[in-house]
Structure formats: C-alpha cells, structure tokens
Amino acid sequence: MASPRRSLIVSDLRGGRNGADPPDSLPDNQAVEMLNVDNYTGLLANKRGGATLLTETGGTAFSGGVKSLFRFVPAASEAAAELWGIDGVATPLVKRMAGSTSFADVTLSDAIANRPQDATAATLNGKLFLAYDSTVDYLHVWDPNLATPRVRRVGFATPAAIAAPTNTGAGAYAAILRYYRVRWLQLTGTTTWRRSEPGTSVGFTPSGTGTGVIVAQPAVPSEQETHWEIEVSLDNSTFYRLSQTVIATTTYTDSAVTTTYSTNTLSAITGAYTKWTSVKYLLTDGNRLLGAGAHEAGGKNSRVWFTPVLGATDQGDDERVPNTTEQQNWVDLNENDGGAITGMGGPVYGAPYVFKYRQIWKLNPTGDVTVPYQPRKLIDGYGTVNHKSIISAKDSYGNPALYFLSPEGPCRIVIQGVQGGSATVQYLGRDIEDIWATINLAATTVLSHGIYHNDKHQVWWWVAVDGAANPTVKIVFDVLLGRFVEGDRIRGGWYKHDGKSAAAACSLMMSNTLGATMSQDLKPYIGQTDASAIWKCDTTALDDAGTAFQAYAKTKPLRLGLFGQNVAIGQSVLLAKAATGVTITQTLDRNYGLETRTSTVSLTADGSESRVIKKFEASDLAQAAAVQVQLGDSAAVATAQWALDALEVPVFQQENL
Numbered sequence: 055m056a057s058p059r060r061s062l063i064v065s066d067l068r069g070g071r072n073g074a075d076p077p078d079s080l081p082d083n084q085a086v087e088m089l090n091v092d093n094y095t096g097l098l099a100n101k102r103g104g105a106t107l108l109t110e111t112g113g114t115a116f117s118g119g120v121k122s123l124f125r126f127v128p129a130a131s132e133a134a135a136e137l138w139g140i141d142g143v144a145t146p147l148v149k150r151m152a153g154s155t156s157f158a159d160v161t162l163s164d165a166i167a168n169r170p171q172d173a174t175a176a177t178l179n180g181k182l183f184l185a186y187d188s189t190v191d192y193l194h195v196w197d198p199n200l201a202t203p204r205v206r207r208v209g210f211a212t213p214a215a216i217a218a219p220t221n222t223g224a225g226a227y228a229a230i231l232r233y234y235r236v237r238w239l240q241l242t243g244t245t246t247w248r249r250s251e252p253g254t255s256v257g258f259t260p261s262g263t264g265t266g267v268i269v270a271q272p273a274v275p276s277e278q279e280t281h282w283e284i285e286v287s288l289d290n291s292t293f294y295r296l297s298q299t300v301i302a303t304t305t306y307t308d309s310a311v312t313t314t315y316s317t318n319t320l321s322a323i324t325g326a327y328t329k330w331t332s333v334k335y336l337l338t339d340g341n342r343l344l345g346a347g348a349h350e351a352g353g354k355n356s357r358v359w360f361t362p363v364l365g366a367t368d369q370g371d372d373e374r375v376p377n378t379t380e381q382q383n384w385v386d387l388n389e390n391d392g393g394a395i396t397g398m399g400g401p402v403y404g405a406p407y408v409f410k411y412r413q414i415w416k417l418n419p420t421g422d423v424t425v426p427y428q429p430r431k432l433i434d435g436y437g438t439v440n441h442k443s444i445i446s447a448k449d450s451y452g453n454p455a456l457y458f459l460s461p462e463g464p465c466r467i468v469i470q471g472v473q474g475g476s477a478t479v480q481y482l483g484r485d486i487e488d489i490w491a492t493i494n495l496a497a498t499t500v501l502s503h504g505i506y507h508n509d510k511h512q513v514w515w516w517v518a519v520d521g522a523a524n525p526t527v528k529i530v531f532d533v534l535l536g537r538f539v540e541g542d543r544i545r546g547g548w549y550k551h552d553g554k555s556a557a558a559a560c561s562l563m564m565s566n567t568l569g570a571t572m573s574q575d576l577k578p579y580i581g582q583t584d585a586s587a588i589w590k591c592d593t594t595a596l597d598d599a600g601t602a603f604q605a606y607a608k609t610k611p612l613r614l615g616l617f618g619q620n621v622a623i624g625q626s627v628l629l630a631k632a633a634t635g636v637t638i639t640q641t642l643d644r645n646y647g648l649e650t651r652t653s654t655v656s657l658t659a660d661g662s663e664s665r666v667i668k669k670f671e672a673s674d675l676a677q678a679a680a681v682q683v684q685l686g687d688s689a690a691v692a693t694a695q696w697a698l699d700a701l702e703v704p705v706f707q708q709e710n711l
Contacts, residue, residue, distance in 0.1 A: 059624070062614065064683065065700040067607055068093045068535050070548040073488035077682075080610040084485070088549045090605035091686065092530060094510050096631070096697035098685065099607035103695060104595030105555040108568075108579070108588040112156030113149050118142030120581030120588055121171040121500075123562040126150070126182040128198060135572040137564050137579070138175070138182070141586060146170040148205065150196075155568050160196070161204040163277070164188040171500050171559055174441055176336035178343050179364055179372045183208065185336050187349040193330035195373070199242050200278055208373045209329025210238040210250030211275040213282075219258040222307060223265030230312050231259045233290045234269050237327075239281040239298060240370075248370035249283070249327045255290055266309030274301060285321045288312060293321035325378035327370065333359065335441045337398040337406055342426075343372055344406055346395045355394035358408055358417065359384045360426070381424045387415050392434065397441030399456045402469045407456055409438040414467070416477060432467070433479050436460050439495065442503035442560070445513055450534050457482075457513050457531075459502050463490045464515065464531065466544070482536065482544045486529055489550060492519040499523040505561045505578050507592065514578060516558045524583045528556040553603030553690075555591050557583045566590075596692040606639075606686025607698070611646065613680050614705055620677045624704030625669050628685070631697040632659035632666045638696065639688035640670045644678045651675060652688070657696060665699070677708065 069083035070093070077086050091099035110116060116139065124138040137151040138160075146166040149157040166173065166186045173186040182196040184205060193208040200206070213236050221227075235255040240247040253272065260267055271282055284306050285293040294315050299306050334347030341363045348355055359375045360383050376383045387395065392413030399407045406427070408415040413434055417427035438444055443459040449468050456467040463483030470476045483490055495501065497518035502525060504515035511534045516525035528551040535547035558580035567573035578591040582599075589599055597603065614621035626640065636657040643650050655668035675681065685698055 060705050062612060062623075062703040062705050063700060064609060064612070064703070065097055067098045067609070069546040070485065070532070070535060071550060072485040072548075073550075074484055074486070077610045078613075084546065085607050085609050086682075087606070087608040089607075089686075090551050090553060090603050091607055092510070092512065092532065092549050093535065094512075094532075096699055098698040098700065099605075100631075100697035101605040101686070101693070101695045102551060103592040104692075105580075105589040105591045105598040106593045106595045107599045108590055109155075110157060110588070112151075112154075113159040114147055116141040116147060116149070116586040116588075118144075118146075119559055119583055119586055121146070121559050122173045123560045123564075123579060123581055123588070124175040124182070125562050125564050126175070126177055126196070128177075128180050128182070132574050133571045135565055136182075137568070139581065139588060140166065140170045140173055142170055142559075151568065153570050161202075162194070163204060163206045164190050164192065164194065172334070174334065174336050176338040176343060178338045178340070181372065183336055183338075183343060185333050185345065185349075188332065191332045191350045191353075193333055193345065197247070197278070199247055204278075206278050209248060209327070209370075210240075210277050210279060211329075212251045213238060213253030213275075214272040215254035216256050216272050217270050218256065219270075220268045221261045221264035221266075222268050224263065225265040226262065227260050227264045227266055227309065228312060229260050229262035230288070231257060232267075232312060232315075233257045233287045233293075234267075234308075235285050235293065236269075236272065237283040237285065238275060238277070238279040239283050240278060241280050241298065246369040248373045249322070251327050251329070252285060252293070252321070252324060255287065255293075257290065266307045269306045269308060271301075271304040271306075284308070286315055288315065294318040295321055322367075323378050323380070326376050327374045328377040330359065330373070330375055335395065335398050337400070339401045339404065339406065344398065346398055346408060354386070354389065356387045356389040356391070356410070357384050358387065358395070358398075358406075358427075363423075366423075385417065385427055385429050387413075387429055388431075392437065397438050397444045397458075399444035399446065399458065402446070402454045402456065407432070407467065409441075409444065409458065411439070411461065412437040414479065432477055436462075436465060436479050439501055440503075443501075443515060445504050445506050447506040447508075447513055447533055448511075450536060455533070457504070457506075459504075459515060459517070461495060463487065464529070478542060480538075480542045480544050482531060484543060485545060485548045486550070489517075489519065489527065489529060494518045494521050494523075497523055500525060500559045500583075503558075503561050505563050507563070507578055508576070510592070514561070516556060516561060516580075524557065524559055526557050527552055528558075554582070554584065554598035554601040555580065555589060555603075558589075559583045594695070596694060602690040602692040604687045604690045606684050608684040609682055611643075611680040611682045612703070614678055615707055619679065620708040621679065622676045622706040622708050623674060623678055623681060624706065625671060625673050626683075626704070627667060627669050627702045628655055628698065629665060629667055629700040629702075630657050631699070632664055633657040633694050633696050634659070636693050636696050637688075638685060638698070640673060640701075641684040642673060642675060643682040643684070644675050645680055646682075649675070654688070
C-alpha cells in the first residue's frame with residue numbers, strides 16, 4: 055500500500071552555488087547553480103538588478119572602450135565626489151564629472167603612453183594622484199591649485215647648475231668665496247605646494263669692485279613652476295635661502311653682506327625633496343601616500359615608497375619621498391623573491407598590505423617618524439594576480455578583511471585582535487573551482503577587477519575566462535553567508551553572474567544620484583567592454599542596458615525515497631514575493647535527465663498580499679527516485695526582479711522496483 059503524502063520543502067539556498075563538489079553530496083542549502091541571482095532578499099533566490107547606460111555628455115566622446123574608472127573626493131564632503139574615466143584610444147582620453155552630470159576633458163602634462171587599464175589612483179590632501187605609464191619617470195597628480203587645473207607631474211626635475219655668476223655695479227662688495235644653487239617651486243600665496251631638489255652648486259668670488267652678484271636662472275623644466283629659489287653657502291655644505299623669485303624674473307642680484315646669510319632660513323638637506331618615480335600602484339592612509347612597482351625599465355619592482363605625514367613641513371609633504379642620510383622613505387621587500395609587487399591593499403588598523411604574485415607582506419606601523427614601517431612577510435605561496443582585485447571589506451563577524459584574487463582563486467585576509475594584531479589568510483574559492491578552472495590568467499587586456507557593494511555586503515569580481523582577453527563573468531561573494539570550515543577555508547555565499555554587465559573592463563562604487571550634489575549612497579559602475587560606455591549596475595532596470603539576461607537557481611538532485619522505490623510527486627507550490635507581470639518557470643529533471651517537465655506560475659498578487667502562494671499546474675511526476683528543480687526565468691527575458699522564498703513538493707510513495 056502506498057504511504058501517505060509527505061512534503062519535501064526547499065526553503066533555504068543561502069549556501070549559494072557549489073559547482074565543485076559532486077551534486078549529490080551538496081548540503082541542503084547549496085545549489086548546483088545560482089545564475090544572475092543572490093540571496094539578499096529571497097531565501098531561495100532573487101534576481102539581480104539590471105544595468106543602465108550613463109548618458110555621456112560634455113567634452114570629447116570616449117572611444118576605444120572605458121578602461122579605468124576612479125572616484126575622487128576632493129573635499130571633506132562626499133557630496134563633492136567626482137567621477138573620473140579613461141578610455142582606450144591610442145592616446146587615451148581622461149575625463150571628469152564634477153558637480154554636474156556632464157563630463158569635461160582633463161588636460162595632462164604627459165599623455166598615457168600604454169595600457170590605460172592599468173592606471174591606478176589615490177586621493178590625498180585634496181588631490182587625485184594618478185599612476186600610469188607615460189614616457190617620463192614621474193608620478194602624476196590632478197592639481198586643482200593651479201590657475202588652470204590639470205594633471206601634472208609630481209615633484210620637479212632637478213635644476214641644472216647655474217651659469218657662472220657675474221659682477222654688477224661699481225663699489226666694494228666683499229671678494230669672499232660663496233656658492234650658489236637654485237631650486238624650483240610651486241607657490242600659491244605663501245603656500246609651498248612642491249619644491250625640487252637643489253641643482254649643482256657653483257662657486258664664485260666677487261671682484262671686490264662691484265655692488266653685487268648676478269645669479270641667472272637656468273633653463274626652466276616647464277612643469278608648472280611658479281618661482282625659483284636661490285640658495286647660498288660659504289662652505290658649500292650649509293645653505294641658506296636668499297630669495298624666492300617669480301619665474302618670469304630670470305636673474306637675481308645678491309648684494310647681501312655675507313655675515314647676514316645665516317640669518318636666512320636654513321635650506322633643506324639634499325634628498326629631502328626627492329621626487330616620485332613612475333610607480334604602478336598607489337595607496338593612502340589619509341596622511342601618507344604610498345607607491346610601489348615601477349613602470350620604467352630599471353626601476354625597483356619590490357620597493358614601496360612613502361611620503362612624510364602631512365604637516366611634517368607643510369611644504370609639499372604629499373609630493374616628496376625623502377632619501378637622505380637621516381631618512382629613507384622606502385622599504386624593499388626581497389627584490390626578485392616571490393615575484394614583483396602586484397598590488398597593495400588596506401590600510402587596516404594603520405597597516406598597509408603589499409602583495410606579490412605569491413607573497414603577502416604587512417607593513418607594521420612603528421610610530422617612528424624616520425622609520426614608520428617595519429615590513430613582515432605574512433605568508434608565502436599566496437599573492438594576488440593584480441592590484442584592482444584587492445578589495446577592502448569585512449567578514450561575517452564585522453572584522454576588517456582584505457579580499458583578493460590569488461592565482462589559485464579568491465582569498466581574504468581577516469584581521470582580528472587588538473588593533474589588528476592577528477592576520478589570517480583564508481581560501482574562499484572551493485565552491486567556484488569549476489569557474490576558476492576556466493580563468494585566463496594570461497588575459498592580454500584585463501584579467502580581473504572588483505568592488506565591495508557595502509549595501510548588499512557583497513564582493514563582486516569580474517574575471518576573464520575561457521581564453522577571453524577581458525572579463526565576461528562576474529563572481530559574487532556574500533560576506534555574511536560564507537562560513538568557516540577546517541583548514542582556514544570558507545564555504546558558501548557564492549553566485550555567478552553573466553550577461554552584458556559581466557563584460558566589464560573596470561569598476562568602481564560611485565554616487566547613485568549624480569549632479570551638483572553627489573549622493574552618498576553608492577552603486578557599482580562599470581566600463582563596458584563591448585562599447586565605449588559607462589553603466590550603472592544593480593538598478594531597477596529590467597535588463598542590462600537593453601539586453602535581457604536569464605536568472606535562475608538550480609537545486610542539487612533531491613532524493614525522494616530509498617533506492618529501489620518509485621515515488622510520485624504532486625503539483626509543487628511556490629512561496630514568493632508578489633511581482634506584477636512576472637512569470638516563474640519551474641523545470642523538473644527526473645532521475646538525472648530521464649525526463650524533464652516544465653510549468654509556470656504568475657507572481658501577480660490576487661489581492662493586496664505582499665507574498666503569493668502559487669501552484670505549478672501539471673507539474674506532477676511518477677516513478678521518480680530523484681528530482682532536480684530549476685526555478686526562475688525560462689530564458690533571457692527582461693522582467694522585474696523577483697524573490698523566491700520556498701518550494702513545497704508533495705511526495706507519494708509508489709511500488710517498489
């Protein structure tokens with residue numbers, strides 16, 4: 055006699071997708087696929103938001119794709135945030151959106167020469183610092199303090215030695231040997247924004263029959279300098295500032311009594327204003343700028359440079375890297391060991407983290423002004439594939455965490471203890487090893503990049519797979535749903551997204567509402583690889599800027615009874631959020647593909663209910679030992695977001711086999 059009816063309830067798929075383990079071995083809360091969905095609201099799944107095109111107005115139109123995006127907050131208020139983009143033409147165009155919904159072209163002192171997709175940026179002291187490959191060995195910065203703001207070089211070239219000074223006038227100016235040298239300055243009022251290293255000094259003894267000494271300005275570097283600074287010394291060792299002269303005045307006459315030289319301001323020691331080299335990666339802790347890697351041949355690939363803290367001298371502290379006998383503002387991290395530096399992350403509790411391809415280093419703050427960081431290797435064997443895949447977020451307990459893509463897959467550093475005293479590397483990627491097996495680590499254009507969507511507590515990574523040169527798949531990790539298992543591994547919380555919004559060369563979090571006042575709620579934005587366009591993601595749009603996508607969850611095979619028994623299932627019932635005009639398709643796969651049956655329900659409410667309970671008509675099956683259920687869109691379709699909470703499958707035992 056057949057047993058009475060029982061119900062099989064599927065009510066929780068918040069363990070996410072698991073494409074690595076055998077389907078029959080999955081825990082009840084995991085699915086074999088979660089495509090274009092997450093569990094932000096639905097216990098089973100909810101369809102992801104669509105994407106909308108950001109209408110591009112103002113300036114020269116982007117072309118060649120949008121390769122890099124940055125968010126710049128120039129003032130204390132995030133309402134003044136700016137959106138920056140770089141395109142992919144032969145001479146890349148840089149544009150900014152500030153206080154409006156229109157872009158404006160940005161003037162660069164030195165054009166981007168190569169790979170605009172590798173450009174990185176950091177905000178410090180009201181400036182946007184930009185690291186990109188140009189034809190000169192300089193870091194660059196957006197300087198709003200110039201009369202005509204532009205992206206200029208950071209620091210100055212060292213001046214050439216001055217020409218031999220000359221006598222002037224008729225008198226009895228003392229014939230005492232002295233030494234002159236000059237520096238370049240950028241001044242606004244009395245504020246020194248930057249200063250160069252001194253040029254080579256030149257000795258001169260006046261004739262004794264003149265009234266002074268004429269010092270001529272050397273050739274200017276044309277790096278937006280506003281003044282030149284003349285320095286003098288009686289011993290060619292201790293120098294004093296004689297004058298700060300506007301750049302248009304090309305000579306300076308020294309008629310000062312030599313005994314008064316020492317009453318002037320003592321000059322900075324040589325090396326205090328060493329300029330930045332052309333680094334690849336940037337990071338800031340709010341008081342210092344850090345840079346690593348080298349674009350130019352011969353540069354140090356495992357060195358991290360850093361500025362003094364802001365306010366150390368209040369004279370260009372954000373644009374100098376001291377390299378003196380007293381202070382060296384750099385640390386080396388085992389050059390040629392573990393590969394070159396591939397990125398930086400953090401800081402967390404004041405500690406920056408530096409990544410090589412297969413090493414991770416922590417720069418421990420010391421509190422010592424002259425030696426502010428003590429490097430410590432955190433781990434061998436783990437590193438990151440690129441800088442733009444390093445993401446600051448948190449773990450399920452609210453601890454700070456750095457997420458990154460290693461060559462082996464996604465990982466994170468969890469920082470715990472008092473002021474981050476304990477840092478542990480955890481592997482996240484077991485559940486998506488089927489996707490990672492297709493990763494193209496040799497992607498020629500963009501391998502990966504990512505963001506942290508704080509409102510949804512999700513880390514998003516775009517990755518290049520199946521030999522593609524650019525990302526075509528997005529992997530999504532919910533930081534609240536991942537769970538610790540043995541061996542410092544995290545399981546659960548993964549989703550796979552495809553469609554047009556997964557084809558992105560770059561990403562950032564930017565204001566949801568753009569305009570004169572930028573909103574402080576943030577949304578993901580991407581540079582779309584198939585067009586020279588910027589898209590806003592996770593919107594209420596029904597599709598990806600006009601292209602529909604399919605979303606569904608597919609369960610593991612559900613065992614309906616003992617082996618050797620045939621089981622019948624009745625018409626299943628779905629609990630879901632009411633959604634007018636939305637149709638959900640259920641596909642039942644009997645006995646591992648022996649038979650497939652499809653049925654649909656409408657999520658339109660019958661009245662004013664917020665949740666609907668709908669029966670899938672004609673969804674019953676007989677002679678089933680196992681059934682696999684797919685719920686969601688039947689195909690790529692432009693439809694409103696839906697959220698599914700539970701499925702009840704009536705089960706009736708039939709005869710034994």
